[in-house]
Amino acid sequence: MNPSNGKGSMPTASSSAAWKAGDVVPDQFPAGLRVLVVDDDPTCLVILEKMLRACRYEVTKCNRAEIALSLLRENKNGFDIVISDVHMPDMDGFKLLEDIGLEMDLPVIMMSADDGKNVVMKGVTHGACDYLIKPVRIEALKNIWQHVVRKRKNEWRELEQSGSVEEGDRQQKPCDDLDYSSSANEGNWKSSKKRKDEEEETEERDDSSTLKKPRVVWSVELHQQFVAAVNQLGIDKAVPKKILELMNVPGLTRENVASHLQKYRLYLRRLSGVSQHHSSLNNSFMSPEASFGPMSSLNGLDLQTLAVTGQLPAQSLANLQAAGLGRSTAKSGIPMPLVDQRNLFSFENPKSRFVEGQQQHLSSSKPMNLLHGIPTTMEPKQLASLHQSAQSLGNMNVQVNSHGAQSSSLLMQMAKTQSRGHILNESAGSHLPSLPSSIGQPIMSNGIAGGVIGRNEIGDNGRGTGYNNQVAQTSSMLSFPMNHTTELVGNSFPIGSTPGISNVTSKGAFHEEVSSEIKSSAGFVSSYDIFNDLHPEKSQEWELQNVGLHFNASQNANPVQGNLDVSPSVLVHQGYSSRQGSGQNRNISALGRTMFSGVEATGQGNAQIMDQQLSNLIVDNPVRVKYERFSDTSSQNALFADHFGQEDLMSALLKQQQGNTGPAEPDFDFDGYSIDNIPV
Amino acid sequence: MVKNHMQRQFDMKRSLLDQGYLDEQFIQLEELEDDDNPNFVEEMVTTFYNNSARLLQNIEQALVSRPIDFTKLDNYMHRFKGSSSSIGATRVKKECTIFTEYCKKANAEGCIRTFLQVKQEHACLRRKLETYFQLGRQAAGPSANAGGQVG
Numbered sequence: 001m002n003p004s005n006g007k008g009s010m011p012t013a014s015s016s017a018a019w020k021a022g023d024v025v026p027d028q029f030p031a032g033l034r035v036l037v038v039d040d041d042p043t044c045l046v047i048l049e050k051m052l053r054a055c056r057y058e059v060t061k062c063n064r065a066e067i068a069l070s071l072l073r074e075n076k077n078g079f080d081i082v083i084s085d086v087h088m089p090d091m092d093g094f095k096l097l098e099d100i101g102l103e104m105d106l107p108v109i110m111m112s113a114d115d116g117k118n119v120v121m122k123g124v125t126h127g128a129c130d131y132l133i134k135p136v137r138i139e140a141l142k143n144i145w146q147h148v149v150r151k152r153k154n155e156w157r158e159l160e161q162s163g164s165v166e167e168g169d170r171q172q173k174p175c176d177d178l179d180y181s182s183s184a185n186e187g188n189w190k191s192s193k194k195r196k197d198e199e200e201e202t203e204e205r206d207d208s209s210t211l212k213k214p215r216v217v218w219s220v221e222l223h224q225q226f227v228a229a230v231n232q233l234g235i236d237k238a239v240p241k242k243i244l245e246l247m248n249v250p251g252l253t254r255e256n257v258a259s260h261l262q263k264y265r266l267y268l269r270r271l272s273g274v275s276q277h278h279s280s281l282n283n284s285f286m287s288p289e290a291s292f293g294p295m296s297s298l299n300g301l302d303l304q305t306l307a308v309t310g311q312l313p314a315q316s317l318a319n320l321q322a323a324g325l326g327r328s329t330a331k332s333g334i335p336m337p338l339v340d341q342r343n344l345f346s347f348e349n350p351k352s353r354f355v356e357g358q359q360q361h362l363s364s365s366k367p368m369n370l371l372h373g374i375p376t377t378m379e380p381k382q383l384a385s386l387h388q389s390a391q392s393l394g395n396m397n398v399q400v401n402s403h404g405a406q407s408s409s410l411l412m413q414m415a416k417t418q419s420r421g422h423i424l425n426e427s428a429g430s431h432l433p434s435l436p437s438s439i440g441q442p443i444m445s446n447g448i449a450g451g452v453i454g455r456n457e458i459g460d461n462g463r464g465t466g467y468n469n470q471v472a473q474t475s476s477m478l479s480f481p482m483n484h485t486t487e488l489v490g491n492s493f494p495i496g497s498t499p500g501i502s503n504v505t506s507k508g509a510f511h512e513e514v515s516s517e518i519k520s521s522a523g524f525v526s527s528y529d530i531f532n533d534l535h536p537e538k539s540q541e542w543e544l545q546n547v548g549l550h551f552n553a554s555q556n557a558n559p560v561q562g563n564l565d566v567s568p569s570v571l572v573h574q575g576y577s578s579r580q581g582s583g584q585n586r587n588i589s590a591l592g593r594t595m596f597s598g599v600e601a602t603g604q605g606n607a608q609i610m611d612q613q614l615s616n617l618i619v620d621n622p623v624r625v626k627y628e629r630f631s632d633t634s635s636q637n638a639l640f641a642d643h644f645g646q647e648d649l650m651s652a653l654l655k656q657q658q659g660n661t662g663p664a665e666p667d668f669d670f671d672g673y674s675i676d677n678i679p680v
Numbered sequence: 681m682v683k684n685h686m687q688r689q690f691d692m693k694r695s696l697l698d699q700g701y702l703d704e705q706f707i708q709l710e711e712l713e714d715d716d717n718p719n720f721v722e723e724m725v726t727t728f729y730n731n732s733a734r735l736l737q738n739i740e741q742a743l744v745s746r747p748i749d750f751t752k753l754d755n756y757m758h759r760f761k762g763s764s765s766s767i768g769a770t771r772v773k774k775e776c777t778i779f780t781e782y783c784k785k786a787n788a789e790g791c792i793r794t795f796l797q798v799k800q801e802h803a804c805l806r807r808k809l810e811t812y813f814q815l816g817r818q819a820a821g822p823s824a825n826a827g828g829q830v831g
Contacts, residue, residue, distance in 0.1 A: 041759060043728040044766045050712045050720065087758055113762035135705045135765040138712070 030145030031056035034078060038068040038096065039085040039111075044134065048083065051138040057145075065091035072104050073217050079106060080148045083132075086112035086119060094126045101127045103217050107147040111136055218260055225249065226260060235268070685819035692812050701805055706768030722813045728767050729806055735760040736799060743792055753791065754783045764802075771801045 035057045039045045045061050052059040060079070062068045065088050072079060082100055086093035097108045110123040111132040123131040129147040132140050218226070229246035230238040240258035247257070696702045706721070713720040739756045742749055761776035775798040782790030 041763045041766070042731050043724060043763045046727060047709065047712075047724060047766050050717070051708075054712055085762075087755065087762075113758060113765055134762050135768070137705070138708060 030148070033057045033145050033148060034060070034080045035083060035144070036060045036062070036068060036071060036079045036081070037083045038062055038065060038088070038093075040064070040088045040090075041085070044085070044136075048136060048141075051136070051141050054138060055142050057141075064088070065093070065096040068096065069099060069103075072100060072106070076104065076217070079104075081107045081109065081144060083109045083111060083144070086110055086114065086123070094122055097123070097126045097128055103219075105151075107151050109144060109147065222247075222249065222252075223260075226257070226264070230261070230264065235265075685815055689812060689815035689819050692808075692815060696808060696812070700770050701808060703768045703770040705765065709767065722816075725767055725809050725813075728763060728769075732760060732763055732802065735763065736802065739795060743788075743795060748786075748788050748791075750783050750786045750791075754780060757783060760798075769802070769805055772798060772805060775801050 033055075035052050037045065037048045037052065037059060039048065039061075040063050042063065045063055049059045049061045060071065062071060065084070068082070068084070072082070084093050084096055088096075093110055093112075097110060100106055100108050107129040108127070109130040109132060110126075110128040111134055112119060113134040115133045120131045129151070130144070225247045226243065229243045232246060233239070233242055238261060240254045240261055243261065244252060244254050244257045693702070697706075709721045709724055717723075735756055739753060739760065742753045742756060757776055757779050761773055761780070764772040764776060775794060779791055779794040779798060782794055
């Protein structure tokens with residue numbers, strides 16, 4: 001069925017145009033929304049079509065679920081939302097719902113004449129974003145666009161957090177991502193998302209593009225190949241790269257595999273934790289009860305990574321997954337690369353790797369390395385901190401460019417995962433110093449910091465902001481190497497403030513500094529994108545450029561105004577890098593401190609202090625980053641500073657991880673993200 | 681005369697609504713009519729009756745088969761009900777609900793009895809709607825300006 005604009009007043013060519021690149025005039029929204037409606041009853045189908053057209057949507061109708069699926073597959077980005085009946089002769093509506101969620105990650109609305117609670121509940125558990133009772137009224141249809149927006153917003157947020165702030169407008173307004181309500185923003189991010197989708201195939205590494213991943217349709221066959229490969233490698237050892245090799249499917253990228261792997265792991269987790277009835281992984285996986293979520297969605301990153309690492313309880317995962325599924329699709333970009341590149345969680349032997357990794361990473365562009373060392377069991381936070389430290393190392397050290405990049409990517413990933421906010425909390429005591437993923441902002445995980453945080457926080461001026469900024473900065477520094485060299489450059493990282501930072505032992509100062517800096521460097525958020533497509537090369541360049549830039553800037557900036565709460569992450573990074581220079585790889589500890597030390601390093605080289613700070617940040621403080629409260633940076637800082645000793649971050653982290661979940665279970669009050677709250 | 685027809689049509693609609701033959705959904709359908717689709721409602725009703733005839737047949741067959749497959753019956757009826765509700769056929773819908781309850785209890789006799797009611801309401805509404813649309817065409821006048829000027 002071809003979309004027929006026919007009777008509606010929708011602009012013919014608008015469907016894509018309307019949603020593209022911010023051309024959309026705010027008040028036209030949501031006109032042009034591309035809806036696919038599936039119902040076996042011809043009467044209902046025509047009526048729905050008419051109603052949707054009356055809403056100025058672009059409608060495609062079809063009376064068979066199979067046809068709908070093939071339509072969706074053919075036009076991967078051809079639809080914005082799907083409305084489907086529950087009872088259909090050829091396929092159960094819920095099955096269709098799951099498939100769509102898995103393959104295309106589009107919002108799906110279920111409808112039925114049956115308003116029984118059970119059925120409605122089923123819709124919820126299968127991931128439907130809404131359930132309409134027939135007869136459907138036009139008023140109900142008028143608002144369906146909200147589901148698209150919501151989903152995009154979540155995706156966008158993820159992207160942003162991973163440093164995908166490539167949009168100029170976003171950079172200017174770091175906090176914009178929080179303000180998705182305005183249609184202008186929607187237009188913007190929609191367009192960016194659109195652009196992302198459309199350019200997925202060809203421009204994965206676009207300078208400012210967010211995670212653009214080609215939408216791979218994980219058909220049953222493909223998935224089975226995937227599972228076979230995974231089983232062959234061993235679930236714990238299954239690395240996207242190897243899986244890809246084993247599968248030997250042309251056109252499939254490592255990122256695709258990594259993303260799918262995340263989902264798969266999440267799925268397994270959920271299986272083991274939630275229900276046992278999915279005996280067949282394959283089957284289950286492909287159509288999990290609780291909508292697994294789009295394969296390609298970033299969504300996986302935090303949830304999956306966590307799941308993978310086993311940090312998240314299955315239940316939480318399921319919850320998150322469901323939550324994520326229901327809502328966010330975007331995550332795809334980030335998780336993939338992160339996992340892939342960083343191997344955060346499961347793949348490598350963390351301890352040994354980490355330390356070495358860092359150094360190696362420094363030299364090698366492989367981002368993963370940083371995390372390699374991280375034990376799989378490591379709490380995400382810890383990982384994040386590791387990352388951070390790694391990052392900081394990278395950052396601080398101009399020379400270490402590669403390292404920085406890598407660390408950033410790691411951190412980014414970490415951050416990403418972390419950012420999931422709730423996830424972090426769950427994982428516990430991670431030492432993510434900079435998990436300040438702004439409340440609910442994945443950025444946190446990106447921990448990497450600065451980038452993410454910067455983004456979120458940039459808006460705020462409070463400590464929280466600063467915190468973020470710092471983090472953001474570091475991340476930007478770090479992560480950007482990955483993707484956006486340009487981004488980084490653009491961001492005047494507060495790093496510049498490093499010199500100042502060193503002065504400012506108190507975290508507070510740093511923070512503010514950073515925050516202010518970060519603000520300007522809004523761009524770094526885009527570094528999150530970096531995760532996805534970390535190009536070693538790029539990162540390399542970036543690092544050099546950015547790092548240098550940052551530092552330079554920072555040096556001059558005289559940043560530390562004292563209003564910065566040394567966000568651990570930022571500091572860590574900062575310090576870290578500087579530390580690097582000093583040849584200390586306190587990566588981990590440095591993380592926390594990097595920020596501080598970084599500052600110092602650049603400025604003064606208060607290695608000691610930095611170390612301390614870092615170690616404090618990283619080692620002892622489980623993710624001090626309170627998700628929900630950035631403003632607690634100062635307290636956080638304190639935490640970090642106190643605990644850090646002069647030990648290698650790595651060991652510290654490892655120790656932490658093994659010894660305790662973290663001295664201070666940070667009071668992460670993830671209000672919004674409490675996993676428990678997320679209904680599966 | 682045109683006014684007369686229009687008024688009559690309007691009154692008939694009022695009456696159908698009041699008696700519960702039709703509900704708000706029907707009004708919504710009428711509101712969807714525009715210049716591009718002046719006969720939208722009539723077309724929809726026609727589509728409905730064509731489709732529902734088939735569904736009713738399925739139900740009838742399921743009812744006469746032995747043993748009665750209540751699951752299948754429930755399925756058919758569910759679809760029929762959904763279709764009926766989409767044009768606002770309230771009374772028909774009510775009977776469908778009663779039928780479904782009997783069906784869930786596997787009460788064959790109840791199902792059969794109710795099914796007869798369903799068919800009756802279904803046919804009755806059809807006649808009324810035919811009259812209704814006829815009035816609409818008349819109201820449009822002999823100039824046949826897209827005949828379906830619904831009052």
